[in-house]
Structure formats: structure tokens, C-alpha cells
Amino acid sequence: MRSGDVDGDIDGSDAERIHASRTRHKCVLLVFAALFFGVQLAHTCFRTNNWPFCSYSLFSFRPGLAVSTLRVIFHGADGSTQTGRAGQLVPLEFFRAQQVLYDVYVRSDDRVRATAVAHVLLDRLNSAPWAGFDETLAAARQPSGVQFVGFDIILQILETGSPSSPRTPPVVVRSQTVFSFREQ
Amino acid sequence: MRLLLARSLTFIFDDPELTIRLPVARVVLGSACAVLLAFGPYDRFFVDTAPYLYPVRGALLPPPGEWFAGLRAVGIVSSVAFALGLLTRASCVVTACSFGLVTFYAAQFADRPWSYNTHLLFFLLMFCCVETPREWGVSGDASPASLRNAESQSFLLFFMRLFVGMIYFQAGLAKLLESGSGWFLSGQTAWSMTALQGTALGKELCRFPWMFPLGSIATGFFELSFLFFFPFRRIYGWLTFAALGFHFMLWATLGISFWHVAVFVPALFGPVRWRTRAA
Numbered sequence: 001m002r003s004g005d006v007d008g009d010i011d012g013s014d015a016e017r018i019h020a021s022r023t024r025h026k027c028v029l030l031v032f033a034a035l036f037f038g039v040q041l042a043h044t045c046f047r048t049n050n051w052p053f054c055s056y057s058l059f060s061f062r063p064g065l066a067v068s069t070l071r072v073i074f075h076g077a078d079g080s081t082q083t084g085r086a087g088q089l090v091p092l093e094f095f096r097a098q099q100v101l102y103d104v105y106v107r108s109d110d111r112v113r114a115t116a117v118a119h120v121l122l123d124r125l126n127s128a129p130w131a132g133f134d135e136t137l138a139a140a141r142q143p144s145g146v147q148f149v150g151f152d153i154i155l156q157i158l159e160t161g162s163p164s165s166p167r168t169p170p171v172v173v174r175s176q177t178v179f180s181f182r183e184q
Numbered sequence: 185m186r187l188l189l190a191r192s193l194t195f196i197f198d199d200p201e202l203t204i205r206l207p208v209a210r211v212v213l214g215s216a217c218a219v220l221l222a223f224g225p226y227d228r229f230f231v232d233t234a235p236y237l238y239p240v241r242g243a244l245l246p247p248p249g250e251w252f253a254g255l256r257a258v259g260i261v262s263s264v265a266f267a268l269g270l271l272t273r274a275s276c277v278v279t280a281c282s283f284g285l286v287t288f289y290a291a292q293f294a295d296r297p298w299s300y301n302t303h304l305l306f307f308l309l310m311f312c313c314v315e316t317p318r319e320w321g322v323s324g325d326a327s328p329a330s331l332r333n334a335e336s337q338s339f340l341l342f343f344m345r346l347f348v349g350m351i352y353f354q355a356g357l358a359k360l361l362e363s364g365s366g367w368f369l370s371g372q373t374a375w376s377m378t379a380l381q382g383t384a385l386g387k388e389l390c391r392f393p394w395m396f397p398l399g400s401i402a403t404g405f406f407e408l409s410f411l412f413f414f415p416f417r418r419i420y421g422w423l424t425f426a427a428l429g430f431h432f433m434l435w436a437t438l439g440i441s442f443w444h445v446a447v448f449v450p451a452l453f454g455p456v457r458w459r460t461r462a463a
Contacts, residue, residue, distance in 0.1 A: 025332050026197055029339045037350055044354040047362065051291040052284075052302035056354040062363035063376045085381070092225045094381070096294040100237070103294075113236050120232045133223045135440055160379040163371045163393035170379050 058095070066159045066173060070101050073152040074125075074140045075182070087137035089121055089151060091130045094137050105153050105179040118181035122148060150182035195415065199338040204456050206316045206337060207269070209344060212451045213307050214267025214275075216444050217283050220301065221259045226286050228253065230293060237293050248289045258282045272316065280308035301444045303347050310340050345452050349411035351445055352427075356407030368404040371396030378437055386437035399433070406430050421455040 043055045072089045074082050086101045087094035104110075104117050125139055126147045132138035142148065157174040161167035199205070220226070230238075234247035259282030265275035284305050291300070314336040359367045367373055375396040378386040389395055406426060413423055427449040435441035 022332060022335065026193065026335065029336070030196075033339075033343060033346070037346065040350055040354065041357075044358050045361065047358070049300075051288060052300065052305055054300040054302060055358055056351055057358035057362065058355065059373055059377060060355070060358035060362040060367070062367050062370070062373055067376055067380060069380060091227060091229045092294070096225075099294045104237075117233060117236050120236070124229065124232065128228075130227065133225075134443065136225045158380065160376045163375050163396045166375070166379075166390065166393045168379060168390045169387075 063160075065161055065165075065167075066157050068155060068157050070098055070106070071154045071156055072101075072140070073154060074148050075150045075152075076142050076144075076146045077149045078142075078144065078146045080142065080144075080146070082140060082142075084140045085137060088140040089125065091124065091136065091139065093135040095135070097137075101153060106155060114179060115181065118151070118179070119183075122151065122181065122183055150180070152177050152181075153179040191415075196342045197335040197338045199341050201456055202334070202337050202341060205341050205452065208451045209307075209341070209448070210269070210272070210311065210316060211267050212447050213304065213311070214263045214265075214279065216447055217263035217279055217304055217308070218260050218267065220304070220444065221256050221263065221283065221286060226256055226290055230289055233293070239292055243292070245285075245288070252286075252289070255282055256286055259286060273312070276308060276311050280305065280312055283308065303351060304444060306347065307344055310343055314340050316340075341452070344448065345414065346411075348445060348448055348452060349414060352407040352410045356404055359404065360408075368400045369397060371398070371400040374400050374403075381439075382437050383439050386439075389437060403430070420453040424449050424453045424455070427453070 039053060043049060043053045044057065047055055047057060049055055070086050072084050072086060074084060074089075076082075085094060085097075087097040090097035090100050092100065104114055108114065129139035129141055130136070140148070155176045155178050156172055158170040159167050159173050160170045230248045231250065231252050234249075238247040240247065259279060262275045262278035262282060266272060266279050287300070287302060287305060315333050316337060359373075363373070371393075375390070375393065378396070379390050382390070410423065410427070413419060428446060431441055431443070431446040431449075435443075
């Protein structure tokens with residue numbers, strides 16, 4: 001049934017009541033939409049996030065010629081090492097994985113929590129490595145199947161330059177180990 | 185002015201494409217939720233790290249426990265049922281509750297998310313509030329559509345379209361507010377992010393730096409203008425093409441597709457034939 005169809009058996013007063021009811025209904029929906037999207041827009045204007053409302057500010061920053069990032073060095077039981085990204089240690093979207101590692105290992109001094117989380121992450125890596133999907137990277141794996149015994153988290157400053165003065169590939173200008181963990 | 189108002193109200197409350205768009209949107213929505221819950225980043229990481237990462241102080245809900253996997257499983261089953269049109273009212277409610285809880289918990293572990301997929305949750309909640317056409321569904325029961333319900337259905341379609349347009353607009357506005365026009369004119373952000381974490385193709389394109397300011401300007405134009413093409417149905421096909429091209433470009437260069445937004449573009453804006461009143 002299309003909304004324009006009208007029942008011909010309705011008398012005048014009923015038709016007026018139905019029309020008034022439909023008008024009120026539409027007004028309620030329009031006010032709801034205005035309020036809802038107003039709240040949405042406010043989150044962008046004030047750069048805040050309150051689940052389930054979001055600012056959608058992914059990549060809205062403008063970095064300088066150098067950017068900081070976290071890298072992970074994975075240590076195998078056979079003495080091998082491999083360098084990877086935060087998302088290969090934490091089974092979240094790559095940008096959230098980086099945020100979790102920043103919060104636990106760079107911004108916080110709580111070494112007890114840092115070590116406990118490291119235990120959990122290493123155990124997960126060895127017992128149930130995850131496959132990649134969309135923005136979630138696949139877990140780091142040893143080609144030989146040898147277990148990991150620890151990892152280091154490295155804070156790197158890389159110079160990428162700009163489109164007018166590019167540095168390709170990016171150059172590591174500073175590298176600092178912020179956390180090291182080895183399974184006993 | 186009256187004509188503009190009348191046309192606007194018709195656009196919002198009397199959409200001629202309902203019988204095609206809503207079932208398709210339902211299938212897309214249910215499928216997207218099922219895929220996210222089944223393959224997305226919602227596994228036992230949250231249970232294992234809850235003692236250390238879940239913000240207990242001021243939390244609305246207790247930390248996630250072993251029941252989290254069951255909640256996820258319920259969400260997958262109900263969202264598949266919703267996509268198939270099986271007991272759609274019940275399956276929609278269950279999907280909304282389970283998907284909402286799972287994504288709520290995920291959001292507590294990283295409080296600077298930049299981007300959510302909660303448009304899916306809002307769409308589910310809106311679907312819960314209207315009776316939708318049962319075409320393409322498997323269940324035999326059909327609900328009668330009243331005039332008000334038809335208007336609600338049309339509003340639901342309008343709401344979803346507006347939401348998609350607002351996502352793009354907010355993304356563009358966020359860039360403008362935080363970084364100014366320099367975000368688009370310099371191409372610095374696109375350049376840096378592609379150089380650092382882009383795909384093999386993206387890093388190869390870094391050999392042509394001039395492409396990044398151009399790509400950034402095109403991104404800004406697309407994001408900030410998409411919303412304003414809404415009233416012009418005749419170009420919905422071009423809007424769909426532009427949006428899918430935008431998402432493909434992001435995926436090809438950065439490995440980020442925002443597929444859970446992209447899948448709604450052909451569903452809501454893709455070219456369809458509809459019967460006019462006269463026909």
C-alpha cells in the first residue's frame with residue numbers, strides 16, 4: 001500500500017482525524033531525525049566520541065614530516081626474530097591495536113599491568129593465532145611453527161617527508177625500546 | 185516554498201522504491217552484522233584482557249566473561265535469520281541487542297576509536313520500529329501495511345540514506361575542522377599514512393607524490409558534497425559509482441575499505457526501476 005492511497009469509506013471527520021494523526025506522526029519523525037543527526041554532527045564539531053555516537057575523525061589529523069609509530073620485534077624459541085606491526089600482536093583493528101599498545105606500554109608506568117597483558121598476548125599468539133580480516137591484521141607466525149618466547153615494543157620516529165619533498169621509503173630517525181618481555 | 189515543502193515530504197515519506205530497497209537493505213544489514221560478528225575483532229581478547237583493560241570505574245556493565253562467546257554466537261544466528269527474513273521482528277530485536285552489546289564492549293577497550301560501525305546498530309533499531317515488506321524473506325506470515333507504517337518505512341529508507349551521507353560528511357568536516365584546507369591541498373596525511381602502512385600498490389604510488397594532493401582534494405569533494413546530491417534521484421547511479429570508487433581506492437592503497445558502509449551504497453542508491461503511480 002502506498003501512503004497516498006485513501007480508504008474511500010472513511011467519512012469526513014474520520015478523514016480529518018487520520019490526517020491529523022499522520023501529520024503528527026511525520027512531525028515526530030522529522031524532529032527525531034533533526035535531533036539525532038544534530039547529536040551526530042555535534043560529536044564531529046566537538047571532536048568527541050560517546051558510543052554509539054562517533055566523530056568519524058579517522059585520519060583527520062595532519063602529521064608533520066616525521067611520524068611516530070610502534071613496531072614489534074617477535075622472538076622465537078629457536079632464537080629467530082621478526083619485525084611486525086602492532087596489529088600482529090593484538091587481535092584488533094590495526095589502529096586500535098596500536099592504541100592499546102600505546103596506552104599500556106608508552107603512556108602508562110604500570111609495569112605489573114604491562115607484564116600481565118604481555119602474558120595474555122603471548123599466550124594468545126602461541127595458542128590461538130588469528131587470521132586477518134578487513135582492518136585486523138593476521139597474527140605474527142613462525143614459518144617453522146616454533147613458538148614465540150617474547151617480544152619487544154619499539155617506539156619509532158620515521159621521516160616520511162611530504163608530497164613536495166618525499167622521503168621514500170620512510171627513514172627511521174629514532175628508535176627506542178619501550179618494553180621487553182620474555183616468557184620464563 | 186510550499187512546492188518545495190511538499191516535494192520534500194514526498195521524498196521522505198512516500199518513496200516509490202520501498203518494495204525493492206527495504207528487503208535489499210534488510211538482507212545487506214543482516215549479512216553485514218553476521219560477517220562482522222563471525223570474522224571481526226570480537227573474540228576472546230576482550231575476556232582475556234578484561235581484568236587489565238576494561239575500565240571498571242564508572243562502567244555501565246560488568247566486564248565481559250565466558251558468556252561473551254555465547255552472546256556473539258546468538259548474534260550471528262539471529263542476524264542470519266534477519267537477513268533471510270525468518271521471524272524478522274524477533275530476529276531483528278535479538279540481533280540489535282547482541283550486536284549492540286558486543287560492539288559496546290569492544291568500544292570500552294579503546295576509547296579513541298575514530299570510527300565506529302554503529303550505523304549498523306542504529307539501522308537495526310530503526311528496523312525494529314517498522315513493519316517491513318516480506319519480499320525475499322522465507323517466513324510465510326505477512327503484516328498488513330497501514331498508511332502510517334508505509335510512511336515509517338519510507339522514513340526508514342530516508343534515515344539510512346541520510347546516515348550514509350552524514351558519515352561521509354562528518355569524515356570530511358572532521359578533516360576540515362582539525363586540519364583546515366591544508367589537509368586536502370597538501371595531501372600530507374594521505375602521503376604519510378600510505379608511505380607508512382599502505383598496501384604494496386599504495387607504496388608503489390608513492391613514486392608519484394603529485395597524486396596525493398589531487399586524491400585528497402577529490403576525497404574532500406566527495407565526502408563534503410555527497411549529502412547534497414540526495415534530492416536528485418536521476419544521478420543516484422553516478423553517486424553509487426563515485427562512492428564505490430572511493431571505497432575501492434581506499435582499500436587498494438591503504439587496505440581499509442569501510443565495507444560495512446560501502447555495501448549500503450548500492451542497496452540504497454543503486455539504480456533500480458520502480459513502478460510509477462500511473463503504472
